Amino acid sequence: MRKRGDNLLEIRGLTKRFGGLIAVNNVSFIVKEDEIVGLIGPNGAGKTTLLNMITGFLKPSSGSIFFQGKDVTGFSPYYLAKLGVIRTFQNTSIFPNLSVFQNIEIATHLYKESYKDITEILKKLELEEYSGEHAKSLPYGIQRKLEIAIALAAKPKLLLLDEPAAGMNPEETLQLINDLRRIKEEKEFSLIIVDHNMKFITNICDRIVVLHRGEKIAEGTPREILNTKEVIEIYLGRSVYSASN
Amino acid sequence: MIILKGTKGKKSNVLLISFFIPLTLILPLFIKSSFFIHMLIMSFINAILAIGLNFILGFIGEKSLGHAAFYGLGAYTTAILSTKFNLSDWRSLLISLLVTAIGALIIGFPSLRLRGPYFSIVTLGFVLILQLFISNGGVLTGGPTGLPGVKRLEIYNPFNNNVIVLSTDISYYYLITISFWFCFLISILLVSSKIGRAWTAIRENLDLAESIGINSFKYKLIAFLTGAIMAGLAGSIYAHYFSFVSPKLFDTFVNINIVTMVIIGGEGTILGPVIGAFLITILPEILRFAEELRILIFGFILLITIIFAPKGIVGTITNILIHEKER
Amino acid sequence: MLLLLQTIVNGIVDGLAYSLMSSGLTLVFGIGRVINFAHGELFTLGAYIAIILVQNHFSYLFGSLISIILVGFVGVIIETLVIRRLRRLGASIWSPFLATLALLNILQSLYLIIFSPNPYILNNPFAYVPINIFSITISGQDLIILIVFLLSICLLNWFLKKTKYGIAMKAISQDREASLLMGINIENIYKLTWFLGAMLSALAGILLTPKSTVDPYIGRVALLKGLCVVIIGGLGSIEGAILGGIFLGLTESLASVYLLPTFKDVFGYLFVILILLLKPRGILGKSLRRG
Numbered sequence: 001m002r003k004r005g006d007n008l009l010e011i012r013g014l015t016k017r018f019g020g021l022i023a024v025n026n027v028s029f030i031v032k033e034d035e036i037v038g039l040i041g042p043n044g045a046g047k048t049t050l051l052n053m054i055t056g057f058l059k060p061s062s063g064s065i066f067f068q069g070k071d072v073t074g075f076s077p078y079y080l081a082k083l084g085v086i087r088t089f090q091n092t093s094i095f096p097n098l099s100v101f102q103n104i105e106i107a108t109h110l111y112k113e114s115y116k117d118i119t120e121i122l123k124k125l126e127l128e129e130y131s132g133e134h135a136k137s138l139p140y141g142i143q144r145k146l147e148i149a150i151a152l153a154a155k156p157k158l159l160l161l162d163e164p165a166a167g168m169n170p171e172e173t174l175q176l177i178n179d180l181r182r183i184k185e186e187k188e189f190s191l192i193i194v195d196h197n198m199k200f201i202t203n204i205c206d207r208i209v210v211l212h213r214g215e216k217i218a219e220g221t222p223r224e225i226l227n228t229k230e231v232i233e234i235y236l237g238r239s240v241y242s243a244s245n
Numbered sequence: 246m247i248i249l250k251g252t253k254g255k256k257s258n259v260l261l262i263s264f265f266i267p268l269t270l271i272l273p274l275f276i277k278s279s280f281f282i283h284m285l286i287m288s289f290i291n292a293i294l295a296i297g298l299n300f301i302l303g304f305i306g307e308k309s310l311g312h313a314a315f316y317g318l319g320a321y322t323t324a325i326l327s328t329k330f331n332l333s334d335w336r337s338l339l340i341s342l343l344v345t346a347i348g349a350l351i352i353g354f355p356s357l358r359l360r361g362p363y364f365s366i367v368t369l370g371f372v373l374i375l376q377l378f379i380s381n382g383g384v385l386t387g388g389p390t391g392l393p394g395v396k397r398l399e400i401y402n403p404f405n406n407n408v409i410v411l412s413t414d415i416s417y418y419y420l421i422t423i424s425f426w427f428c429f430l431i432s433i434l435l436v437s438s439k440i441g442r443a444w445t446a447i448r449e450n451l452d453l454a455e456s457i458g459i460n461s462f463k464y465k466l467i468a469f470l471t472g473a474i475m476a477g478l479a480g481s482i483y484a485h486y487f488s489f490v491s492p493k494l495f496d497t498f499v500n501i502n503i504v505t506m507v508i509i510g511g512e513g514t515i516l517g518p519v520i521g522a523f524l525i526t527i528l529p530e531i532l533r534f535a536e537e538l539r540i541l542i543f544g545f546i547l548l549i550t551i552i553f554a555p556k557g558i559v560g561t562i563t564n565i566l567i568h569e570k571e572r
Numbered sequence: 573m574l575l576l577l578q579t580i581v582n583g584i585v586d587g588l589a590y591s592l593m594s595s596g597l598t599l600v601f602g603i604g605r606v607i608n609f610a611h612g613e614l615f616t617l618g619a620y621i622a623i624i625l626v627q628n629h630f631s632y633l634f635g636s637l638i639s640i641i642l643v644g645f646v647g648v649i650i651e652t653l654v655i656r657r658l659r660r661l662g663a664s665i666w667s668p669f670l671a672t673l674a675l676l677n678i679l680q681s682l683y684l685i686i687f688s689p690n691p692y693i694l695n696n697p698f699a700y701v702p703i704n705i706f707s708i709t710i711s712g713q714d715l716i717i718l719i720v721f722l723l724s725i726c727l728l729n730w731f732l733k734k735t736k737y738g739i740a741m742k743a744i745s746q747d748r749e750a751s752l753l754m755g756i757n758i759e760n761i762y763k764l765t766w767f768l769g770a771m772l773s774a775l776a777g778i779l780l781t782p783k784s785t786v787d788p789y790i791g792r793v794a795l796l797k798g799l800c801v802v803i804i805g806g807l808g809s810i811e812g813a814i815l816g817g818i819f820l821g822l823t824e825s826l827a828s829v830y831l832l833p834t835f836k837d838v839f840g841y842l843f844v845i846l847i848l849l850l851k852p853r854g855i856l857g858k859s860l861r862r863g
Contacts (some may be wrong), residue, residue, distance in 0.1 A: 089453065109443060311675075540680070540681040541677070541685065544681060547677070551671045
């Protein structure tokens with residue numbers, strides 16, 4: 001049972017090996033209630049692998065995952081979703097041949113949905129005008145909003161977004177940040193955002209965990225991270241860093 | 246025509262069904278040709294098979310190539326119970342369905358974790374193994390030449406403590422028609438329920454479905470099991486009707502035939518498999534095709550359908566209607 | 573002891589036949605990502621064409637060569653007219669196999685109509701000559717199969733590793749998008765793949781049928797055995813096809829002698845099921861990654 005002071009998510013020594021390759025090496029961190037945590041690192045750092053393990057799509061080679069005090073290591077994705085762990089995917093993940101409305105409707109699978117719930121989410125993400133359209137014919141940016149709408153409709157306690165800002169120009173990214181802030185205002189849940197866009201992450205996250213080559217090399221507030229020697233070294237010379245500040 | 250897409254029931258759907266049900270029931274009064282009655286019986290049997298296969302093939306999207314396994318299991322269980330154990334009533338029917346269900350669980354558990362061609366190949370493997378065992382089952386299963394002498398179905402009449410033996414073709418027509426409507430209504434119920442929505446989600450994007458709490462394995466199993474039991478029912482009735490079963494019931498051709506019915510009619514629709522079944526059963530007879538020509542032509546039709554009209558007859562018509570509405 | 577040895581030799585010989593049967597299948601899957609259910613019918617077609625040519629006074633050798641090339645072109649036609657269209661339509665990578673299923677029906681019924689179910693015989697003078705090595709017997713045809721198979725594998729290997737096209741094929745099998753970016757003409761490579769794959773199926777048909785007869789149904793066996801081998805050894809891997817084939821051949825041979833001969837075929841399917849449960853990619857296989 002949940003004890004007071006339990007963290008929402010706790011990862012201890014999580015490791016994933018693919019044959020001889022170690023994708024994630026002994027990573028540990030904590031996510032508290034109502035927090036926005038960023039998971040950042042260059043491509044290949046192991047971010048998505050880590051995310052896949054947390055959400056049950058990959059079984060860890062070793063280590064454990066605790067959600068609300070309960071050991072959920074190795075649980076299936078659908079079971080974790082039942083517990084409140086919801087995610088989005090890197091590649092646009094929608095139900096292509098269904099309408100926007102139906103997409104969100106399906107996401108209410110775990111509970112008794114009401115028409116009101118669905119329209120609420122449509123409103124929140126400004127998708128009302130697209131309600132009847134087929135998901136696959138939506139413009140890219142709207143599709144990505146739909147992804148988040150679907151995830152929201154599943155009533156997450158912990159929402160993990162996989163590269164939500166990928167393929168977005170600075171304008172769209174700003175809008176995304178505003179959307180996310182607005183959503184978080186009304187509902188209480190924690191957010192883990194995986195991305196490699198420094199500017200985006202530092203602008204919205206309360207705390208950041210930095211991965212490099214599968215290992216956690218830094219953790220702290222955005223300000224602390226931006227001033228950490230190792231982080232600067234990794235990102236120096238890459239456009240993602242020069243854009244921040 | 247919403248019934249074609251299987252969304253929530255509407256008045257027009259109820260009207261449609263309430264017209265067709267009595268129509269099929271009074272049909273025998275107008276048809277004197279026993280050949281045509283036989284055609285209708287086979288059509289309804291195939292329709293039940295196609296509806297059952299459609300759950301896993303059309304709604305979930307996994308192309309099972311082993312559906313005939315359950316048809317054969319139902320038929321053979323009934324046949325064996327009737328010829329070896331002298332049991333030909335509701336009890337043997339129930340046992341046949343049970344055996345089919347168990348078979349579906351045995352086949353389903355290993356294979357439903359697989360996807361795409363792997364799933365198809367494994368289901369094909371299972372049905373071939375079954376065929377092998379039946380062919381080599383000696384006296385129990387009648388071997389490769391089949392098992393004749395299946396007795397007629399007996400229905401216990403509680404009113405006068407008597408047993409009614411279904412011996413005429415017409416009695417089997419009614420039996421199969423009632424069974425068909427039963428299966429048809431169940432398919433409507435399932436598809437318009439949460440289960441049906443989960444199936445659609447799995448077909449559209451399995452990972453996404455899992456990530457929002459849908460246990461894909463459970464729903465795949467429901468689709469697989471329901472379809473299998475329906476096939477078993479069809480098989481049992483067939484055994485009583487035809488009085489003869491053979492390993493050919495499991496044949497690859499039968500499997501591909503049922504798949505063809507579903508795809509040509511329209512996979513993932515409710516009416517599609519029914520139309521496909523009737524077309525493939527009756528058309529060759531009307532046009533008097535020889536056996537090999539039949540397979541050739543349906544092979545072509547299947548190919549053309551896959552390339553040019555992948556949604557099948559019902560799916561394509563529904564699409565056209567929707568586009569008309571949106572104008 | 574002698575029985576055991578003979579059984580093993582038979583098993584290996586049969587196994588090589590199975591490997592030959594499945595090489596076309598695995599090539600098309602490895603590169604084209606399609607499981608060609610009509611593979612068995614191309615196998616049969618090779619045999620039938622060879623028979624027609626031989627009956628028309630072509631030599632066995634010449635007739636076989638022409639047959640193989642002709643069937644190769646049939647493969648290209650299938651790829652161009654059917655598979656490519658489905659690719660363009662954006663059908664999932666798993667749906668073309670239904671189309672090949674339809675082709676199976678079409679071809680098999682064509683054979684029934686044109687050739688009738690009566691068995692034909694494809695013969696060459698060397699086929700039935702028994703060869704004795706240390707009192708183990710194999711037939712002349714077995715030896716031919718062994719030699720031709722080894723030659724083909726060496727040729728294929730050289731082709732895949734040393735020629736421009738072969739390397740392109742390997743590239744596509746590993747990463748389609750990257751290959752496109754490097755300017756590889758994917759459409760042509762797919763055509764080439766189907767050409768080679770169909771040729772291999774036809775070659776198998778020509779080499780293996782002297783051991784029995786030719787009728788419209790032999791394709792089924794070729795397909796089923798081919799599928800078993802390819803899954804056991806791993807879809808897309810030629811080495812896997814060889815290992816898988818020998819493994820299956822040995823198992824069947826031993827089982828039929830020391831267990832029950834009637835259930836020989838069951839082993840193939842059972843292994844398939846087992847392997848797919850434990851190691852879904854087969855022993856050496858490629859993954860079915862989307863896209």
